[in-house]
Amino acid sequence: AQRVTQPEKLLSVFKGAPVELKCNYSYSGSPELFWYVQYSRQRLQLLLRHISRESIKGFTADLNKGETSFHLKKPFAQEEDSAMYYCALSKNYGGSQGNLIFGKGTKLSVKP
Amino acid sequence: GAGVSQSPRYKVAKRGQDVALRCDPISGHVSLFWYQQALGQGPEFLTYFQNEAQLDKSGLPSDRFFAERPEGSVSTLKIQRTQQEDSAVYLCASSLRQLTEAFFGQGTRLTVV
Numbered sequence: 021a022q023r024v025t026q027p028e029k030l031l032s033v034f035k036g037a038p039v040e041l042k043c044n045y046s047y048s049g050s051p052e053l054f055w056y057v058q059y060s061r062q063r064l065q066l067l068l069r070h071i072s073r074e075s076i077k078g079f080t081a082d083l084n085k086g087e088t089s090f091h092l093k094k095p096f097a098q099e100e101d102s103a104m105y106y107c108a109l110s111k112n113y114g115g116s117q118g119n120l121i122f123g124k125g126t127k128l129s130v131k132p
Numbered sequence: 133g134a135g136v137s138q139s140p141r142y143k144v145a146k147r148g149q150d151v152a153l154r155c156d157p158i159s160g161h162v163s164l165f166w167y168q169q170a171l172g173q174g175p176e177f178l179t180y181f182q183n184e185a186q187l188d189k190s191g192l193p194s195d196r197f198f199a200e201r202p203e204g205s206v207s208t209l210k211i212q213r214t215q216q217e218d219s220a221v222y223l224c225a226s227s228l229r230q231l232t233e234a235f236f237g238q239g240t241r242l243t244v245v
Binding site for chain 2: 024026064066119122123124
């Protein structure tokens with residue numbers, strides 16, 4: 021079965037500290053993976069996708085097929101990074117980004 | 133419009149009441165998705181439209197849930213005979229076409245009492 025697991029409900033770090041939000045997936049094929057972010061009182065928005073291999077707001081994520089992981093990392097957390105982060109898997113190979121399976125989310129809190 | 137618009141933002145329904153939730157996608161977006169997000173959970177896929185065609189409704193939890201997009205633009209999610217377990221935030225998303233970024237609306241928070 022296709023599944024996305026985010027083991028941490030809450031992650032609290034101090035400003036300037038490194039942060040890693042964990043995501044593991046289960047998928048019987050070649051996955052397309054994404055990270056979405058939801059800031060307080062804002063809508064869910066795409067942060068980055070694995071196929072783009074890009075860095076957005078200092079965040080990066082590398083797909084590790086051997087460990088079936090797609091952890092989100094940032095070397096120096098900022099207070100404005102505080103938000104809810106969701107890892108998501110595209111339901112069908114080559115499918116639209118909208119047709120997604122989401123994890124339960126991790127709330128990141130960056131303290132001053 | 134500036135983005136995906138959903139209405140109402142909040143809805144309180146008595147158990148057994150029918151409700152209709154509206155989604156206005158970004159103009160020109162072909163693909164439209166509905167998700168249900170229960171408290172403390174991630175969004176769960178309900179259904180997908182490409183233009184007016186409903187291509188996937190595998191996530192609809194029961195036959196009380198019905199979605200339509202008759203002209204390939206605005207979509208309505210209808211829930212008949214609401215039950216307490218239907219309480220959730222209902223999210224709509226649209227994308228220009230397949231394989232492009234999906235943009236989410238603010239959601240409708242439905243509370244069934």
